[in-house]
Amino acid sequence: MNGNRLVRYSLRTIVLVYLGLLIVWPVSLVAKNAFSEGIGTFIDALTEETTAYAFQLTLIVAVWAVVINTVFGILISILLVRYTFPGRRALSAFIDLPLSVSPVVVGLALLLAYGGTNGWFGPALEDSGIQVIYATPGIIMATAFVSLPLVIREIVPVLTEIGTEQEQAARSLGANAWQTFRRITIPAIRWALVYGVVLSLARSLGEFGAVKIVSGNIVGQTQTATLVVEEKYQNFEQTAAYASSFVLAAAAVLALIVVTLLRPGHEESASTAGVTAATTSVPTQKDPA
Amino acid sequence: MTSPTLTQVRRRGPRRRARAATALTPAAGVGLGIALIWFSILVLLPLSAVVITTTEGGWATFWETIRQPQTWAAIKLTVGEAVLVTLTNVVFGTMIAWVLVRDRFWGKRVLEVIIDIPFALPTIVAGLVLLALYGPNSPIGVDVANTRIAVYLALLFVTTPFVVRTVQPVLLELDPETEQAAQSLGASRFTTFRRILIPALAPAITAGAALSFARAISEYGSLVLLSGNLPMRTEVTSVRILTYIENGNMAAAASVASLLLLVALFAIVALDVISRRVARR
Numbered sequence: 001m002n003g004n005r006l007v008r009y010s011l012r013t014i015v016l017v018y019l020g021l022l023i024v025w026p027v028s029l030v031a032k033n034a035f036s037e038g039i040g041t042f043i044d045a046l047t048e049e050t051t052a053y054a055f056q057l058t059l060i061v062a063v064w065a066v067v068i069n070t071v072f073g074i075l076i077s078i079l080l081v082r083y084t085f086p087g088r089r090a091l092s093a094f095i096d097l098p099l100s101v102s103p104v105v106v107g108l109a110l111l112l113a114y115g116g117t118n119g120w121f122g123p124a125l126e127d128s129g130i131q132v133i134y135a136t137p138g139i140i141m142a143t144a145f146v147s148l149p150l151v152i153r154e155i156v157p158v159l160t161e162i163g164t165e166q167e168q169a170a171r172s173l174g175a176n177a178w179q180t181f182r183r184i185t186i187p188a189i190r191w192a193l194v195y196g197v198v199l200s201l202a203r204s205l206g207e208f209g210a211v212k213i214v215s216g217n218i219v220g221q222t223q224t225a226t227l228v229v230e231e232k233y234q235n236f237e238q239t240a241a242y243a244s245s246f247v248l249a250a251a252a253v254l255a256l257i258v259v260t261l262l263r264p265g266h267e268e269s270a271s272t273a274g275v276t277a278a279t280t281s282v283p284t285q286k287d288p289a
Numbered sequence: 290m291t292s293p294t295l296t297q298v299r300r301r302g303p304r305r306r307a308r309a310a311t312a313l314t315p316a317a318g319v320g321l322g323i324a325l326i327w328f329s330i331l332v333l334l335p336l337s338a339v340v341i342t343t344t345e346g347g348w349a350t351f352w353e354t355i356r357q358p359q360t361w362a363a364i365k366l367t368v369g370e371a372v373l374v375t376l377t378n379v380v381f382g383t384m385i386a387w388v389l390v391r392d393r394f395w396g397k398r399v400l401e402v403i404i405d406i407p408f409a410l411p412t413i414v415a416g417l418v419l420l421a422l423y424g425p426n427s428p429i430g431v432d433v434a435n436t437r438i439a440v441y442l443a444l445l446f447v448t449t450p451f452v453v454r455t456v457q458p459v460l461l462e463l464d465p466e467t468e469q470a471a472q473s474l475g476a477s478r479f480t481t482f483r484r485i486l487i488p489a490l491a492p493a494i495t496a497g498a499a500l501s502f503a504r505a506i507s508e509y510g511s512l513v514l515l516s517g518n519l520p521m522r523t524e525v526t527s528v529r530i531l532t533y534i535e536n537g538n539m540a541a542a543a544s545v546a547s548l549l550l551l552v553a554l555f556a557i558v559a560l561d562v563i564s565r566r567v568a569r570r
Contacts, residue, residue, distance in 0.1 A: 011387065012394060015384055019403055023449070026421055029422055030418050075320050079320060084310045085313050085321065091325075098332060101507065102507030102527050102530075104509050104527040105530065108339060108543065112335065112339060113338040120334070145332060148332065212531075226414070233417060245413075252410045256405050260402050
């Protein structure tokens with residue numbers, strides 16, 4: 001037992017030191033560096049005109065991307081779990097693709113498809129007055145691309161677990177499709193949905209590589225908050241860079257805390273759902289026999 | 290043998306789902322149509338634009354771009370560092386997962402949040418954060434900025450959660466009594482680890498490693514400020530693509546991008562095969 005305890009304590013120590021050096025210490029330095037010249041400088045850096053504009057743009061883009069991904073995510077998740085159609089497996093695999101594609105490749109792909117002069121559809125879109133690349137729509141698309149699977153990955157397992165009994169009961173009692181969706185499905189996937197939305201929001205606020213390419217990084221027009229961080233740092237305005245970073249990091253950590261506080265309930269309900277599924281599936285298996 | 294109920298649930302899973310899933314209704318068909326159109330506009334068409342731009346250039350352009358010394362150096366560096374980082378994650382990720390599941394101590398919930406920070410933190414901020422501790426103004430006097438160690442650190446930071454988060458749920462399902470039984474029957478700690486834990490965790494570790502490798506070869510944001518992007522030394526593949534884009538050389542950018550896409554696709558297929566093998570077991 002003593003040996004066990006020794007292994008336990010040494011593993012715990014190694015893990016804590018490792019994570020401390022790799023994550024905790026560096027991240028905590030952002031706060032220190034952001035306020036190194038006092039709270040006044042910190043506020044000045046953030047309220048500077050172009051920086052304030054960049055944060056505003058980031059927020060608008062993130063909200064659009066999250067709304068699009070949530071609507072699309074719910075739709076795709078229900079289709080993938082509740083219906084069979086040719087190519088379902090392929091679609092399910094392709095949905096995860098954006099998580100493995102380099103942000104730079106995402107930017108390049110959008111540029112090649114929607115670029116104003118050489119893109120496939122860019123010139124035609126510009127003739128009808130829609131500019132995608134080097135404008136807000138392009139930034140929204142790049143952001144939506146990289147955070148696309150996050151909502152879906154949260155909802156699909158929960159939809160699979162809860163099964164269709166309640167939905168079928170509601171339908172047999174005379175509820176129409178929309179009522180069933182609003183009264184049964186949405187409440188059942190509520191927490192998974194919140195979880196997915198918070199993760200998407202965190203991801204959307206912080207996208208850098210893809211946005212850098214499609215936005216053109218025009219100060220005061222298409223420059224987002226993450227691009228401000230890069231520019232300030234490279235112009236030797238370190239405190240300003242750390243001030244913007246602090247806000248972005250605080251938003252990310254806050255999102256994580258929200259998600260972690262929600263998660264236990266979510267996990268519990270998922271595991272109990274699993275247990276009920278396991279017990280109820282015994283009689284259904286006997287049915288045909 | 291470890292948890293018969295779990296395997297039973299897994300085996301029943303598809304059957305249950307097959308009962309629950311129905312053929313498309315007209316309304317669902319319209320929904321599928323809309324979803325596919327948006328997915329094509331956002332993901333499929335742009336990505337095929339990359340592949341088609343590559344094929345338009347032909348095999349010769351592709352090969353020439355890849356073998357250009359600076360690009361080839363970037364690819365070698367990226368793949369090499371990604372392998373190193375993935376190996377580190379396999380060891381430390383499994384260790385962290387074990388501590389999170391089997392150990393109990395004050396502040397463990399805080400650790401859960403800390404693990405996910407690299408996922409949620411903007412990549413450019415991740416780079417800046419590492420620069421604060423391991424850069425020119427380091428409070429501990431360690432300055433690795435603009436070196437290959439910086440590349441390793443940045444990739445390690447952004448990929449830390451993958452193995453932890455894939456191994457953790459599997460370990461959670463694994464009954465600690467099996468380990469205790471093995472030990473009470475006289476197995477040494479190492480034998481228990483090798484014969485009980487490793488076989489049970491191997492698929493999850495592999496899945497996490499694949500994700501971590503795919504993320505590492507495609508990383509860009511965290512390296513911008515930290516690695517200095519020195520040609521032939523610390524420049525990674527994504528930075529090469531960006532340089533090609535900025536120079537207007539789209540064919541070359543697409544060639545390198547296609548190579549990255551190919552590797553990402555390979556990682557996804559490998560993951561799918563692994564997860565299906567696990568489900569079958």
